[in-house]
Amino acid sequence: MRKISKISLLVADLSSAAIMRAYLLAKAIKILEIEVEIVGFLFGENLYSHLPSQFPVYDLPGSQFPKFGQEIIKMLPKIQGEIIYAIKPQVASFGVALLKKIYSKKPLILDIDDWELSWYGGDDWNYHPTPKQLARELLKSNGALRSPHHPLYVKWMEKLVSWADAVTVHTDFLQKRFGGTYIPNGKDITLFDPARYNSEASRIRYGLSKYKILMFPGAPRPYKGVEDVLIALDKINQPDLKLAIVGGSPYDNYDEQLQQKWGRWIIKLPNYPAEIMPDVVAAAHIVVVPQRDTPETRAQFPLKLTDGMSMAKPVLSTRVGDIPEILGETGYLVDPASPEQITEQIQLIFQDLDLANERGKNARTRCVEKYSIEAMAASLKSVISRL
Secondary structure, three states, X not given: OOOOOEEEEEEOOOOOOHHHHHHHHHHHHHHOOOEEEEEEEEOOOOOHHHOOOOOOEEEEEOOOOOHHHHHHHHHHHHOOOOEEEEEOOOHHHHHHHHHHHHHHOOOEEEEEOOOHHHHHOHHHOOOOOOHHHHHHHHHOOOOHHHOOOOHHHHHHHHHOHHHOOEEEEOOHHHHHHHOOEEOOOOEOOOOOOHHHOOHHHHXXXXXXXXOEEEEEOOOOOHHHOHHHHHHHHHHHOOOOEEEEEEOOOOOOXXXXXXXXXXXXXXXXXXXXXXXXXXXXHHOOOEEEEOOOOOHHHHOOOOHHHHHHHHOOOOEEEEOOOOHHHHHXXXXXXXXXXXXXXXXXXXXXXXXXXXXXXXXXXXXXXXXXXXXXXHXXXXXXXXXXXXX
């Protein structure tokens, strides 16, 4: 492989969860001894400030069209890598990368870590405005088409996927839809190593020592099935069982809705920096990833799975998308939207927690083999060498 000195990771929105995928790819690229820079637009709160500052990040403010066109012009000369790696088929990443590729002739990799159109109805979504509606959405200051994230632009970008020199995806669903090389999210197995943490000490540190802890280490959303776990806790009705939700939802008041209905079962923990999360996950008895079956979830690889696997925790999840393949025989699986089955599995796990923890150790082994940063790097090396 010809030695590549630098790769530019281009992120559509540095204030979205896409920064996590970019950060993991950057860590994998670094293992290949290639310099990495992260460039992108900020449409909201600066999320990358919560990540260790291992990589240089250049950001410009996100805005609406037509002003966003000026930001794109400012961004193009800042993309210095010999390879452009666009995160998500969005105008603000893949669209900008295509422009850079056209005039610089630099090779372009597109990473697809989610089916963006699934949030709008998937293949059923169409845009057929009346002339009056089209004019309003283009010309009014708050017109929908002024947003670079409008689903119409996403649909256009998906039709241009073949213009990329290589494509990487992180689920089987996405690979079947878009092709490309399967590169699932990797975990830093050195940081997330249960040997480095004491579970009892962690439970004391986070005020969880009195309870048997089910942990959901992420932002609850209706499709993530947290309600199904809480219904199960209602059924079990055991005061020392608690669901610890780490971070909460930055999107809306869904947290408050859960708290109002099931507050007696919930312990809310704040957001923690990435380097603290292994210590937080160490406090769990069970990590729960109760995804419901929707077009969005079928395309996803929940990072919470490898949070639990890497820390040798029993993982309770659902038969949705790639989850059964990711866990193999090392987790506990139920049908989606099935609080009754979740109830049974929670009781089963706590009846023989030693056996469940042995299964968790097997999950750790599987994570090291298949879902580590090193495994990502090995797959990325073959993609880069073909370019």
